[in-house]
Amino acid sequence: MQSARKYLSNIPLVSLVLANSLPLAGVLFFKWDAFYIVLLYWAENLIIGFYNVLKMACVKVSHPIEHIDKIFSIAFFVLHYGGFTGVHGLFVLGMFLGMFKKEVGMPVDEPVWPCFLIFVQLLLNVIKQAYSIITLNMKIALLALFVSHGVAFIHNYLLEGEFTRTSTDALMSQPYSRVLVMHIVILAGGFFSLYLGSPVGLLIILVVLKTAIDVKMYLRQCRTMKAKDNH
Numbered sequence: 001m002q003s004a005r006k007y008l009s010n011i012p013l014v015s016l017v018l019a020n021s022l023p024l025a026g027v028l029f030f031k032w033d034a035f036y037i038v039l040l041y042w043a044e045n046l047i048i049g050f051y052n053v054l055k056m057a058c059v060k061v062s063h064p065i066e067h068i069d070k071i072f073s074i075a076f077f078v079l080h081y082g083g084f085t086g087v088h089g090l091f092v093l094g095m096f097l098g099m100f101k102k103e104v105g106m107p108v109d110e111p112v113w114p115c116f117l118i119f120v121q122l123l124l125n126v127i128k129q130a131y132s133i134i135t136l137n138m139k140i141a142l143l144a145l146f147v148s149h150g151v152a153f154i155h156n157y158l159l160e161g162e163f164t165r166t167s168t169d170a171l172m173s174q175p176y177s178r179v180l181v182m183h184i185v186i187l188a189g190g191f192f193s194l195y196l197g198s199p200v201g202l203l204i205i206l207v208v209l210k211t212a213i214d215v216k217m218y219l220r221q222c223r224t225m226k227a228k229d230n231h
Contacts, residue, residue, distance in 0.1 A: 009160075012152040016218060019148035020211040022141040027203045030137050034193035035095065037203060039130060040138055040145075041186050041210060042092045045085050046127070047146050048175050051153045053077065056171050058157070060164045073168040081175065083119030088183070089126035093133075095194070152218070162225055178217055186210060 023040060026032035056074050061067060113121040134142070156162055189206040196202065 009155075012148075012155050013215070013218060015148040015151045016214060017211065019141075019144040020207070020214055022144050023207045024204060026137060026141060027200055027207065030135070032138075032203070033198035034190045034203060034206075035198075036134075036138060037193075037206060038092055038095070038186055038190035039134065040141060041182070042085075042089050043130060043134075043142050044145050045088065045175075045179055045183075047142075047149050048178065049078075049081050049085060051149050052081075052171055052175050054153060055157055055163065055166070056168050058163045059166060059168050059171070070168055073172060077172055079116050079119055082123045083116075084176070084179075086119055086123035086126050088179075089130060090122065092187075093126060093129055095191070156222070156225070160225075165225065181217075182210065182213055185213065 023032065023037055026036065026040075053074055056070060056077065059070060061070070110121075110125075112118055186206070189202075189209070193199065193202045193206060
């Protein structure tokens with residue numbers, strides 16, 4: 001029983017490594033350049049945001065009235081993280097589309113949504129543009145990342161009970177630390193690779209480095225949760 005539990009605990013980590021290995025196939029067999037790699041990793045931010053909303057919704061509360069607080073927290077997170085990711089995506093797209101003098105962001109003739117909803121509008125327009133660019137094999141790689149994060153959500157957060165040991169306040173800021181660390185490395189490496197003409201060797205190093213950071217952050221989060229259990 002204990003060995004079976006240990007085996008199951010490794011499934012999220014295995015799925016993470018497998019999903020992160022697909023961009024290597026993209027570089028080696030489908031001629032992905034630095035832009036496609038960076039765009040794929042930007043799109044992963046959307047997946048992280050999606051599952052973070054699910055985590056916030058599933059946080060255990062001590063009183064039903066606290067669900068109202070969760071609704072407001074989720075709404076604020078969607079606006080804030082959505083704006084952050086939208087601007088980030090605009091920057092990534094501009095890195096490529098700007099070279100061809102193509103329009104990036106919101107069309108000039110599109111009515112602007114009121115107040116803070118403009119950030120959601122920006123994000124949706126960036127997603128629309130990114131989706132029109134990515135190829136079928138990139139969509140498969142993105143689906144693999146979605147499944148990988150879903151496996152971790154189901155196993156670690158729901159089955160292992162992480163939802164009982166966290167709060168909406170903690171989850172509100174959790175994705176940002178990962179995104180900032182990851183994309184300082186990814187964007188810097190992507191720019192450098194693009195400048196050099198996207199050499200295969202450098203792109204492979206970039207993918208391996210991203211995978212290593214992902215694994216390290218995942219293991220650190222697991223250790224943090226185990227420490228909470230011990231206390």
